[in-house]
Amino acid sequence: FPACRLVLERAFSLHKAHSIKVMENTFQLVRNIIPPLTTKKYKGQDGRIGVVGGCQEYTGAPYFAAISALKVGADLSHVFCAKEAAPVIKSYSPELIVHPVLDSPHAVRDVEAWLPRLHALVVGPGLGRDDVLLENVKGILEASKARGIPVVIDADGLWLIAQQPSLIQGYRKAVLTPNYVEFCRLYEAVLRDPMDSRDPDGAVLRLSQALGNLTIIQKGERDVISDGDQVLVCSQEGSRRRCGGQGDLLSGSLGVLVHWALLAGSEKTDGVNPLLVAAFGACALTRQSSSQAFQKYGRSMTTTDMIAEVGAAFRKLFET
Numbered sequence: 001f002p003a004c005r006l007v008l009e010r011a012f013s014l015h016k017a018h019s020i021k022v023m024e025n026t027f028q029l030v031r032n033i034i035p036p037l038t039t040k041k042y043k044g045q046d047g048r049i050g051v052v053g054g055c056q057e058y059t060g061a062p063y064f065a066a067i068s069a070l071k072v073g074a075d076l077s078h079v080f081c082a083k084e085a086a087p088v089i090k091s092y093s094p095e096l097i098v099h100p101v102l103d104s105p106h107a108v109r110d111v112e113a114w115l116p117r118l119h120a121l122v123v124g125p126g127l128g129r130d131d132v133l134l135e136n137v138k139g140i141l142e143a144s145k146a147r148g149i150p151v152v153i154d155a156d157g158l159w160l161i162a163q164q165p166s167l168i169q170g171y172r173k174a175v176l177t178p179n180y181v182e183f184c185r186l187y188e189a190v191l192r193d194p195m196d197s198r199d200p201d202g203a204v205l206r207l208s209q210a211l212g213n214l215t216i217i218q219k220g221e222r223d224v225i226s227d228g229d230q231v232l233v234c235s236q237e238g239s240r241r242r243c244g245g246q247g248d249l250l251s252g253s254l255g256v257l258v259h260w261a262l263l264a265g266s267e268k269t270d271g272v273n274p275l276l277v278a279a280f281g282a283c284a285l286t287r288q289s290s291s292q293a294f295q296k297y298g299r300s301m302t303t304t305d306m307i308a309e310v311g312a313a314f315r316k317l318f319e320t
């Protein structure tokens with residue numbers, strides 16, 4: 001597609017009309033990575049996703065992430081959580097496969113046994129900050145990197161990375177999804193400077209570069225996405241509701257899209273980094289789901305209402 005060169009312009013120097021054009025082109029790239037639904041496939045081919053998170057306090061976040069992966073189109077969704085969170089998460093949904101292993105002394109070995117069967121890991125939703133769990137997650141991250149498994153890092157997974165950036169530095173199959181506070185924490189930890197709020201897009205670019213060109217999504221009123229080379233902005237209309245869990249929907253969806261994007265490769269994305277395309281797709285989908293749910297429920301909208309909109313939002317954005 002000839003118009004594609006436009007996509008690669010630095011978004012922070014773009015005029016508004018130009019940005020809209022870039023958004024349209026990027027939507028087409030997302031459409032290109034979506035695997036067709038055919039009668040020839042077997043269960044698992046369109047995605048086996050693992051979510052690493054879920055502890056005594058937080059059971060909603062890993063559920064939101066894992067169910068969102070299924071609603072986007074993954075075939076199987078696993079949750080690796082602390083023992084006491086497992087029965088709770090299982091009882092939310094019979095569709096999830098739940099492993100109560102994260103606080104066990106064999107956590108790394110137990111999760112590692114599943115890694116060959118997983119296409120992507122989403123690390124952090126509802127993980128909490130318990131030292132034992134974080135230590136186990138460190139081992140799981142190392143094992144995932146050794147196998148080249150793509151990882152999305154969110155929430156308390158980002159807390160861990162801020163303590164020890166070398167854990168993920170230079171691993172190009174990682175996508176980080178910080179909210180504003182998580183971004184500032186990470187920026188200060190890595191660049192040893194407070195974030196420059198006058199140049200938010202440049203800050204995302206610089207943090208990505210400092211981490212060795214990982215893909216980073218800074219979530220907010222606009223979602224700013226960079227791989228240290230390009231900056232893309234997603235300003236798809238969302239909603240004014242800021243209920244908890246919207247970020248979990250984003251990271252779970254992204255797990256699937258990352259797998260699809262890497263499978264499709266850069267021929268399908270016209271030379272654009274497939275992870276940028278996946279990131280843009282997940283942001284647009286989350287925001288569209290939020291917009292649709294907000295139209296129905298207004299102030300009472302919750303993340304569960306958004307999850308119910310994922311299918312229709314996906315069709316509207318990517319299949320029409």
Ligand SMILES: NC(=O)C1=CN([C@@H]2O[C@H](COP(=O)(O)OP(=O)(O)OC[C@H]3O[C@@H](n4cnc5c(N)ncnc54)[C@H](O)[C@@H]3O)[C@@H](O)[C@H]2O)[C@@H](O)CC1
Pocket residue numbers: 057058059060061062124125126127128155156179180181182244245247248
């Ligand atoms: N139902 C659930 O189980 C949920 C659990 N969650 C989990 O809760 C844990 C903590 O996540 P948090 O996101 O609260 O992280 P933090 O514990 O780092 O808290 C960040 C705080 O900053 C505030 N904040 C966010 N954006 C801001 C901005 N632009 N300006 C100023 N303040 C801002 C938030 O209100 C929040 O209190 C994670 O494990 C997360 O996954 C959340 O995902 C929400 C849903």
Ligand SMILES: Nc1ncnc2c1ncn2[C@@H]1O[C@H](COP(=O)(O)OP(=O)(O)OP(=O)(O)O)[C@@H](O)[C@H]1O
Pocket residue numbers: 155178179180219220221222223238239240242243244245246247248249250283286287
């Ligand atoms: N001011 C805003 N206007 C519109 N959309 C927003 C705004 N802030 C965040 N979003 C959208 O909400 C989604 C979640 O972002 P948010 O910053 O709330 O993540 P989070 O704090 O990690 O959420 P969670 O509660 O799941 O942890 C993203 O898709 C983002 O685009």
Ligand SMILES: [Mg+2]
Pocket residue numbers: 154155179247248
């Ligand atoms: Mg979050």
